Amino acid sequence: MTLGKRAFLLIFPVVLAGYVLAAALLYLTQSASIVGLEQARLRQQLGLLAAAFQNELTQNKxxxxxxxEGGAVRLFVKEADPGYRSTAIGAQLQQSITSLSDDATRFMSMAIIRGPGSVEYYYENSQDPFASIPSEQLDQARKLVDSPKLSDWAYIEREGADPLIVHSEFLDPLTFKRPLSSAKAGSILIQTATHPRAFQGIKASLEREYGVPLEISTQPLAAEGDLAATARLGPALYARLTPKPGHLAPRLLNLQLLLAAGAIGLSLFTIGIVHILVRRFITNPVARLDRQLTEVMSGERSEIDATSEAGEIGRLSVNMKQLHDNAVASLGLVQSASWTDTLTGISNREHFNLRSVQILNEAQAAGASCTLLFIDVDNFKFVNDKHGHKVGDELLKTVAAQMRSIVADITAAQGHPEPLVARLSGDEFAIMVQSQPGDGTVAAISTAILELFADGFEMLEKSFPVTASIGIAVFPDDAASLPELLAHADAAMYQAKAQGKNGSARYSRSLHEMRTRRRRIEEELRVMNPDDEMHLVYMPIVDGRGKVIACEALLRWTSPVLGRVTPDEFIPIAETTGLFSKIDSWVIDKAMAGCGRIKEFFGPDTVLCINISSAELYTRSIADRFSDGLVRYGLDARSIEIELTETFAVKLGDQSQRNIDALRAKGFRISIDDFGAGYTSVQQLIDYPAETIKLDRSLVESLTDAAALSTLRALIALCHAREMRVVAEGVDTPAKISLLAAAGCDLYQGYLITQPLTADDLGLWAMQRLMKEAQREAQEGARRRRAQPA
Structure with a gap:
């Protein structure tokens, strides 16, 4: 059998099997991708369905x-004349309902119900002038009357008709506010209903596409099947779509046929080309040369033998030998260049990753440890910006050279293997040391490196104000792989930065838990609905006579996953991740909506203080949000005081200054919160426009003793000279309030007065204060009468 035939018989089945295997693997990959894409698409569609439903629910609410809030409903309820109420006032209600819709064709209805089922008024913007309240909606009203709930919403599916989203609210007919549970029997029930057209459109589209009905239930639904998907439409309402088992079968069959045809066609084409080439060019000398090349590549020989054979085979042998020799030399040069950082001359990231994996594998096999030092040069950007990139490059080269020298000397003295020193990127370096924890090697290296930066880094006869932050992680104690070791050392490096820079920090479990906690808080903030998980509490502010002058609205978050999360923990995370905008909007709306109740408790002149994120003052919409709240809730701008942290005074920019000016022009009060926490200078206090200064609790704690009374008086006098009221936070003892009063403080806030309270508890607290005041006045009157002569 000739070599050509032998090659054909050997290569053909291999090529065919290779293409068949490749086609099979490609089919597995592509089919999984098709299923995954269809799953993702279905989840996205259900997400859009849930968003459409939430939008309909919000609009109905x-x-x-x-x-x-409008006057027509109040007039209708309080009008005693049935005829006038059903005509004139009923027409006003219809006009109010119509005016609230941006789309005249959008179905809306409203019902006013007394008792278990007495419908006093019903209107819907349909073409039916004799329309009456649907029986399903009336049944929902009767259920709500019999339940303890004061408000509720429901999604009602009707046979042969469009579904309804119904929102219900009980109102006291006298106060026109939500009644107490005990007074529910005498209240009226207001219901609004809409057709969820957008929701129904998406639902119908999904059902047409997948050929199965969408399941909607008040109980959570589990996804059953490869393509099944679920969505949470609203509180206690869920949807599930389960496509038929053979939904993707046609697409997968087409893929199978295409890959099978491709594998067979490519196999035949490849074998034909190989057969032609083998018959034309394969000879015994080529086979011999091929054998030498195979031996060289397998390592059995180091070079190709020289040949004196003439002709094509001889020239081929000479050329292959020369090519091999050149390739070996080039490979050595390329390998050396590809593993070296061009600026500093030490290892680069690629060589560090390759060599570190080898070191960790060797350590794991030997049961030994390795330590990674992750080093960042602090303030390097300052050097680049001020002195130029040439000086910055020279600084990095000098730092790298000195670190390599330090590490080599210390590890050699300890008898350890040669360390790996690398520049990862920019001003970040890494050192891999093969030493056991506790033998002093890593501590000596860290101390020596930090000493380079102790008094500024000396270079070019100058001292540059750069420092080093070192993060330390140990294998296998802190991590089981190189990526994990790098991540943990990087986290420890940032911990060293947070501790003041030019220091080192060892990765710890607490650091890991802190990062995990922060990540979980961020994840929950992204999906959190403020209406479901957040609420406001109020902390009164009183004058020297104990009268409540203002109330500060404070935010509280209770996550169903994390439990109660303090504002000090979640607000910085929300601000740094850009998630605080929706929270601020919610706080502003809820606080201004409750301002009326605060004034009912303490009088019409009571001021509501609202904290906002300083980051929001860099957006253009903040003034509009407050202005819209005034219109929506009928408030006077002087009733609202906007509290800004004192860090804002340090970072005041053009846009934020314009926002402040716009808010002040509309009549809003401005106060600086947390004064004395460590940022605001006296000059900024003089220049900054505000009506109120709130002394931080830490400042109050440090100044409320007799020795500091003169300092406290001077500080308050300076604020008064700028026509600012002074509020002291953290007042928790009578001694503090006495010293603050002696220093001229205007207002007081703290646990001595009361802890933060919900709106309902605040009302009880206000009532108790009135009762105690009345008792004191009665006792004082009786005392004066007893003191008068008979």
Whole structure:
């Protein structure tokens, strides 16, 4: 059998099997991708369905609150004349309902119900002039009357008709506010209903596409099947779509046929080309040369033998030998260049990754340890910006050279293997040391490196103000792989930065838990609905006579996953991740909505203080949000005081200054919160426009003793000279309030007065204060009468 035939018989089945195997692997990959893409698409569609439903629910909720806040409903309820109420005032209600819709064709209805089922008024913007309240909606009203709930919403599916989203609110007919549970029997029930057209459109589209009905249930639904997907439409309402088992079968069959045809065609084409080439060019000398090349590549020989054979085979042998020799030399040069950082001459990231994996594998096999030092040069950007990139490059080269020298000397003295020193990127370096924890090697290296930067880094006869932050992680104690070791050392490096720079920090479990906690808080903030998980509490502010002058609205978050999370923990995370905008909007709306109740508790002149994120003052919409709240809730701008942290005074920019000016022009009060926490200078206090200064609790704690009374008086006098009221936070003892009063403080806030309270508890607290005041006045009157002569 000739060599050509032998090659054909050997290569053909291999090529065919290779293409078949490749086609099979490609089919497995592509089919999984098709299923995955279809799953993702279905989840996205259900996400859009849930968003459409949430939008419909929000619009319905806004509709009922807008109607209740309007005057027409109040007039209808309080009008005693049935005829006048059903004509003139009923027409006003219809006009109010119509005016609240941006789309005249969008179905809306409103019902006013007394008792278990007495419908006093019903209107819907349909073409049916004799329309009446649907029986399903009336049944929902009867259920709500019998339940302890004061408000609720429901999604009602009707046979042969469009479904309804119904929102219900009980109102006291006298105060026109939500009644107490005990007074529910005498209240009226207001219902609004809408057709969720956008939701129904998406639902119908999904059902047409997948050929199965969408399941909607008040109980959570589990996804059953490869393509099944679920979505949470709202509180206690869930949806599930489960496509038929053979939904993707046609697409997968087409893929199978295409890959099978491709594998067979490519196999035949490849074998034909190989057969032609083998018959034309394969000879015994080529086979011999091939054998030598195979031996060289397998390491059995180091070079190709020289040949004196003439002709094509001879020239081929000479050329292959020369090519091999050149390739070996080039490979050595390329390998050396590819593993070296061009600026500093030490290892680069690629060589560090390759060599570190080898070191960790060797340490794991030997049961030994390795330590990674992750080093960042602090303030390097300052050197680049001020002195130029040439000086910055020279600084990096000098730092690298000195670190390599330090590490080599210390490890050699300890008898350890040669360390790996690398520049990872920019001003970041890494050192891999093969030493056992506790033998002093890593501590000596860290101390020696930090000493280079102790008094500024000396170079070119100058001292540059750069420092080093070192993060330390140990294998296998802190991590089981190189990526994990790098991540943990990087986290420890940032911990060293947070501790003041030019220091080192060892990765610890607490650091890992802190990062995990922060990540979980960020994840929950991204999916959190403020209406479900957040609420406001209020902390009164009193004058020297104990009268409540203002109340500060404070935010509280109770996550169903994390439990209660303090504002000090979640607010910085929300601000740094850009998630605080929706929280601020919610706080502003809820606080201004509750301002009326605060004034009912303490009088019409009571001021509501609202904290906002300083980051929000860099957006253009903040003034509009407050202005919209004034209109929506009928408030006077002087009733609202906007509290800004004192860090804002340090970072005041053009846009934020314009926002402050716009808010002040509309009549809002401005106060500086947390004064004395460590940022605001006296000059900024003089220049900064505000009506109120709130002394931080730490400042109050340090100044409320007799020795510091003169300093406290001077500080308060300076604020008074700038026509600012002074509020002292953290007042928790009578001694503090006495010293603050002696220093001229205007207002007081703290646990001595009360802890933060919900709106309902605040009302009880206000009532108790009135009762105690009345008792004191009665006792004082009786005392004066007893003191008068008979």
């Amino acid at each position: 806004s509709l009922i609150y807008s109607l209740v």
